Amino acid sequence: MISLEHISQSIHEALSASLNSTLVLLIEMAIAGVLVIALFAVLGLVLVFMERKVSAYMQIRLGPNRVGYKGFAQTAADTLKLLIKEGLTPDGADKFLFNLAPLLVIIVAMLIMAPIAFTKGFQLWDINIGVLYVSAVSSIGVIGILMAGWASNNKYSLLGAMRSGAQIVSYELSAGLSVLTIVILVGSLSINDIIASQQNGWWIFKGHIPVLISFVIFVIAVTAETNRAPFDLAEAESELTAGFHTEYSGMRFALFFLAEYVNIFIVCAIGATLFFGGWMPFHIGSWEAFNHVMDFIPGIVWFFGKVFALIFLIMWFRWTFPRLRVDQLLNLEWKYLLPIAMFNLLLTTVMAITGFYFK
Amino acid sequence: MFIVDYIKTVYxxxxxxxxxxxxxxxxxxxxxxIITLQYPDVKQELPERFRGEVVMTHDEKNEHRCTGCTACELACPNATIKIVTKQELQPDGKKKKALETFVYHLELCTMCNLCIVACPTDAIKMAQTFEHSVFDRNQLTKKLNAPGSKLMEGVE
Amino acid sequence: MQYEEVATTQDGNLVINVGPQHPATHGVMHLVITLHGETILNVQPHLGYIHRSIEKMCESLSYRQFIYSTSRMDYLSSHINNHGCALAVEKGLQVEVPERAKVIRVLMDELTRIASHVLWWGAMAMDVGALTPFFHAFRERELINDIMEETCGARLTMNYMVPGGVMFDLHPNFVKKVKEFVAFFRTKIDEYDTLVTYNVIFQERMKNVGVISAADAVSFGCTGPVLRACGVKSDIRKLAPYDGYEKLNFEEPLETAGDSYARYLVRMRELRESLSIIDQLIDNIPEGEFQAKTKAVLKLPKGEFYSRVETARGEFGVYIISEGGLTPYRIHFRSPGFANLSCLNHIAKGQKIGDLVAMMGTLDLVIPDIDR
Known part of the structure; x- marks a missing residue:
């Protein structure tokens, strides 16, 4: 059976046979880079279209349906428009930082892609502290937002950026704590170990109540971290026009836009990896026959299926809920999510020690 | 109890x-x-009372009912209508006021329907057209009476 | 001088200009906000961006003509504005409006009120960040617009009320369609409650925000749902009934909290009251004339005439001074939006900038109504 693992391995072998190892590494890095950029482009197109369709149907509309077959080319056309548009830099803006900010945001999004396992043996960087790496690198993204807000020389942008700073710094705590529950249960930070531990069932089922709680906290926290409604205070259309990217236009705006969607994809990929077993098919304990049937569906389908289900959930939030106010946002984190997450962590530790979970 | 309240709030x-x-x-x-009509492909049937623009009704003999009494011009709040009259020689030799041009400024019209209400002879009515956009503003100034049309018999 | 202040920050406070083009103002209004962090210190509305001098314009129009221009003020309750003008002219002419016309007017008023409140509901939910309710609101509003279009001939600025009655008789489909709509809308109000009213985020955003006391609201001249949310009975339909409201059995919704949530609840309850008014009337439309006989050229006797009606936003007053001529000597409109806006600074002080948007939503400002 052809799998992505075989393809990548055969490319590696073919290259190693004729070239020395440094050159092989360089070529492989180039291939990986191209693949990541291609994935970015495809994700941007697919997710924006998905968001527009999801929002349309929830709002009793039809959504884009004119460009291309059933409107599938709509986002491509929009991207083309954004590429052609002039990228204005406002007077009084700090030009260097203003131009750097979108790049920084998109680079951070690219970096977090590294440890994510798409399917068995198909991973850019099998790092043994994968989860820690993701939560560490994702914090850099807020610097790009703060930079954009400050450099724009616009009060709306500044307010949006400051809100975003407070928000991301706070919500990283509960996101980290909810990730830790899985780390405690697995006993490893490596993404591959976490997936391997879900061979006989996903953590969301095996870990019952504590993992369920931490999953809910994780979803709320990452929604906030990616600045999505109901936590889109950094953009807050009705209050701050467009928040930190008010002054951006053209391709630089497109980069922010792309980074938002790629970030959603990444946090959902992390969520799928931690709670739903990543590319691991749906297995139930020792039901060999059932597990075998499930194995016929390739891992990449499982992975993207889970990720898109989570993305749909986050979009569902966005098109249902009103926005929180900035003090309520912080209240929710510090008075509700953080205490619950702490308590939950304790509960999980006890559960891990006593072995009171489905094995 | 505090914990119970807390859990109740969360729940x-x-x-x-x-x-x-x-x-x-x-x-x-x-x-x-979903009630969206895909506009240029599907067009909604507009009710007969819908006010799109003022038109003058002509019958198949190219006759209208407008006597040029200027009741509509007086009723219009925006000076949308301008009626130009002429003296027409009747068969019996008398001169009579008649309509020469009915000038209608669609760009000024607010579709208030007051002219139609004011018209004593039902010469004008509201049409259901609504796609009025043109490239030149002058095209919105219309002559409502068809060229060569004349007053219908028996309309006073 | 003023604009220098607008552009600079002083004492470490941030001065931002919300508007004239801003998604929160729903029109061309300019708010100069002084902020300390996220907290509002001062809100100064600047008006006049959409001033069309409708009052002055009306002085050169005859008593039949000027009514149409009032639809352009509070365009969401255009029927009710026209109704107020028609009442003032009828007062001067001493015309008795036929029963059928009265009932038609009340029906149209209440349909307009529903349409206005439904749009307000969607727009206000959009102000607090939920975009979906806006489209759900338009689904129902579209039905009302279709009913209006069929009977009155236009969707927004109908010019249907004329001195002495209404312009046309009801369309034959009217009764059937209104009944369908009422039945449909009853189910949808419950959906509104599920989607927005009971939502915990929405309640948190609304409760204890923008609180105004009854005394303050009265002294600012607030009317309509803003005043009723403070517990003051102020419904003109009850206080000074016009065109048969006195015969109807309906309740004046009152809340006592005076905050944004109370204003929200008052409007939501008004929706249900309007439905019950329509229910009472729709089967009992009397036969007869829809318009009283009036002269072709209307002349009001010398004197002053005032009429007031309850629009979706509050008390709308029409004040006509006549010198006995063909046109009014002076016309003044008391628009509810202007008075309701004046309390914005009072209620916004010390609140967060996100709340300002929600407060403006619950005040239900229609900018052309403020500027005229």
Missing amino acids: NASTSLLKGMRMTGYYFFNHKE
Whole structure:
């Protein structure tokens, strides 16, 4: 059976046979880079279209349906428009930082892609502290937002950026704590170990109540971290026009836009990896026959299926809920999510020690 | 008790949010309430009272009912209508006031229907057209009486 | 001088200009906000961006003509504005409006009120960040617009009320369609509650925000749902009934909290009251004339005439001074939006900037109504 693992391995072998190892590494890095950029482009197109369709149907509309077959080319056309548009830099803006900010945001999004396992043996960087790496690198993204807000020389942008700073710094705590529950249960930070531990069932089922709680906290926290409604205070259309990217236009705006969607994809990929077993098919304990049937569906389908289900959930939030106010946002984190997450962590530790979970 | 209240708050909050999500989820999967008409392809049938623009009715003999009495011009709040009259020689030799041109400024019209109400001979009515955009503003100034048309017999 | 202040920050406070083009103002209004962090210190509305001098314009129009221009003020309750003008002219002419016309007017008023409140509901939910309710609101509003279009001939600025009655008789489909709509809308109000009213985030955003006391609201001249949310009975339909409201059995919704949530609840309850008014009337439309006989050229006797009606936003007053001529000597409109806006600074002080948007939503400002 052809799998992505075989393809990548055969490319590696073919290259190693004729070239020395440094050159092989360089070529492989180039291939990986191209693949990541291609994935970015495809994700941007697919997710924006998905968001527009999801929002349309929830709002009793039809959504884009004119460009291309059933409107599938709509986002491509929009991207083309954004590429052609002039990228204005406002007077009084700090030009260097203003131009750097979108790049920084998109680079951070690219970096977090590294440890994510798409399917068995198909991973850019099998790092043994994968989860820690993701939560560490994702914090850099807020610097790009703060930079954009400050450099724009616009009060709306500044307010949006400051809100975003407070928000991301706070919500990283509960996101980290909810990730830790899985780390405690697995006993490893490596993404591959976490997936391997879900061979006989996903953590969301095996870990019952504590993992369920931490999953809910994780979803709320990452929604906030990616600045999505109901936590889109950094953009807050009705209050701050467009928040930190008010002054951006053209391709630089497109980069922010792309980074938002790629970030959603990444946090959902992390969520799928931690709670739903990543590319691991749906297995139930020792039901060999059932597990075998499930194995016929390739891992990449499982992975993207889970990720898109989570993305749909986050979009569902966005098109249902009103926005929180900035003090309520912080209240929710510090008075509700953080205490619950702490308590939950304790509960999980006890559960891990006593072995009171489905094995 | 504090803990009970705390849990109750969290529970009530989550159920209220989930109820809202159930509703949007319902609409996501059930599309029967979508009432969007895809405009240039599908056009809505407009009711006969819809006020799109003022037109003058002509019958098949190219006759209209306008006597040029200027009641509509007086009734119009925006000076949308300008009636130019002429003296026409009757068969019996008498001169009589008649309509020469009925100038209608669509760009000034607010579709208030006062001219139609004011018209004593039902010469003008509202049409259901609404796609009025043109490239030149002058094209919105219209002559409502068809060229060569004359007053219908028996309309005073 | 003023604009220098607008552009600079002083004492470490941030001065931002919300508007004239801003998604929160729903029109061309300019708010100069002084902020300390996220907290509002001062809100100064600047008006006049959409001033069309409708009052002055009306002085050169005859008593039949000027009514149409009032639809352009509060365009969401255009029927009710026209109704107020028609009442003032009828007062001067001493015309008795036929029963059928009265009932038609009340029906149209209440349909307009529903349409206005439904749009307000969607727009206000959009102000607090939920975009979906806006489209759900338009689904129902579209039905009302279709009914209006069929009977009155236009969707927004109908010019249907004329001195002495209404312009046309009801369309034959009217009764059937209104009944369908009422039945449909009853189910949808419950959906509104599920989607927005009971939502915990929405309640948190609304409760204890923008609180105004009854005394303050009265002294600012607030009317309509803003005043009723403070517990003051102020419904003109009850206080000074016009065109048969005195015969109807309906309740004046009152709340006592005076905050944004109370204003929200008052409007939501008004929706249900309007439905019950329509229910009472729709089967009992009397036969007869829809318009009283009036002269072709209307002349009001010398004197002053005032009429007031309850629009979706509050008390709308029409004040006509006549010198006995063909046109009014002076016309003044008391628009509810202007008075309701004046309390914005009072209620916004010390609140967060996100709340300002929600407060403006619950005040239900229609900018052309403020500027005229």
